[in-house]
Amino acid sequence: MNQTVQPGQAPDGADTLLELDGIGISFGGLRAVDDLSFRVQSGQIVGLIGPNGAGKTTVFNMITGVYQPTDGHIRWHGRELTGMPPHRIAQAGIRRTFQTIRLFADMSVLENVIAGEHLQIRQKWWQGLLNTPAQRREEKDLVDRAMAVLEKMDLAGVAHENATSLPYGAQRRVEMARTLVAGPELVILDEPAAGLNEFESAALNDTIRAIRDTGVTVILVEHDMSVVMNVTDNIVVINFGKKIAEGKPEEIRSNPLVIEAYLGQDDDEDDPLMEAVQEATS
């Protein structure tokens, strides 16, 4: 994998990898995200949190080109990313997972992970149809690289299983393996702990940190505050599509606006942030 130090990156890793500058999007009359700005520094783990319906996934969809923002700019290494289709954004080195896992049904775990290597594939279409020796060698390399990642994600044993027949937690890891196999610069994880049991979610903390330690920057949306508070370097809190706070986990814990945003909900019985706040203050 090739992602360690980017050219032009300051040794302290303080350069801005991704910059959201006043982005906004409307769906019909609904202003889903409004004037949102934040920066992601290279090598960080950034958490994007907020009550349900705050627009977190919408932000991810704009960064990855699934939605086009109606206002503002998204910059990547200072270059404009706004308006590019998803496959071009993937070319820039950004990968994502989905809140509702999106694996290729009816295909093996291995084939799913090999999909992540799409942009590294050099074989021409006719080499594939003629099954040339060079093409066969490349196929073998694709499998080897995918197996190496599956090995690290503890999935090698199920490489030939149908991906969507695996338990939920394993499917999440397959999706993460698929984003990591190409050695991206930025990985966006949309609720990686959703549906995981407490052991799995504890392991997830370590996995996310390990991803960061390989030089990959991570942005995550997460409801599980034990994950968010433990792994992130920086947290951005949004509510009703607007940023209401930004800072380090300990700052966010005690931020009155954040507490109010979460308390203001109707269904605050088992509100995860409040639980985390209470835990932290008790």
Next chain:
Amino acid sequence: MDDRVTETTAGSPAPSVPVPAASKPSGWSGLLRFVGPLLWCVGLLLPVTLSPAWITVGGIFAIYAIVALSQDIVLGRAGMYDMGHAVYFGVGAYISAILSLTFGWPILWTIPVAVVVSAALGAVLSAPIVKLRGDYLLVVTIGFNAIFVLAMKNNLFGLTGGPDGIFGVSGPSVFGHVFGSQSDLFYLNWVVLALVLWIMRNLDRSALGRTFRYLKYDELAATTLGVNAHRYKVAAFALAAGIAGLAGTLFAMQLSAVSPGSFQFTDSVVLFAIVLVGGQASVPGVLLGTAMMFVVPQIFTDLAQYRYLVFGIAMIVVMVLRPQGIWPARRRGA
């Protein structure tokens, strides 16, 4: 990646996920690897063992198997509802017939032209429409088919011969030997079928074929991994159209005539149904579906006019009881 990912995930407390043992691709596909070529070789004996009528049936089967396999590239693998696939089959047939009869080309020389022009037409026609959702795409491709048949009937450019088509296409001559008899043509078709089967096998093992399936199962996920969906969907159409065009040339030789009646909407429907009933993205399934449509009726010649009835009932029964097709694809574990 460093090894910490391993340590942390593997060393997590009691991986509560029961991890099934690694399973190898099933023995079936391994068996098929030998049985398939064996059946093909047995097929070679057909002209020396069966009556001329059956030799013709064998030749027709090979041609339609090629077209159905090409339909499967678009429908079964890339997941696009192309209900006008007979167009590309027809274009190949007409190009070979026109070039050989009107312009006096040797029929073998017309093959590359038929393939390339059909593929180009597939690309040009599909480029503006592949972004459409399945059912809308289906309606547009029906429109393509209707226009094609109309154009051929109206003697397009004075070349297509009108409603009766073009007669007198002869088989190829190689080193002075004219492939004119039904058994000659059968061998030719059988060899081309082997070539197409080999290409289909390679497609399954290539990045191209995998990418088609990624798009079928989850286009959004595929594009966020860097797949240019538009380009690959057009490629699927072009590849399928090129192979259908190749079958068209064989068809023109086999029947020594080409007419609009062979490439109608109903023919596209039959191709579509063969893939669905046989099994999407499954080569044995598609071959089985083709045999059901073009060979089985010949066994019951007295009942041949009930062919569509039988196939119609088969379609209903299979789709209700076995929606994945009679012989669904078995995924190789790559």
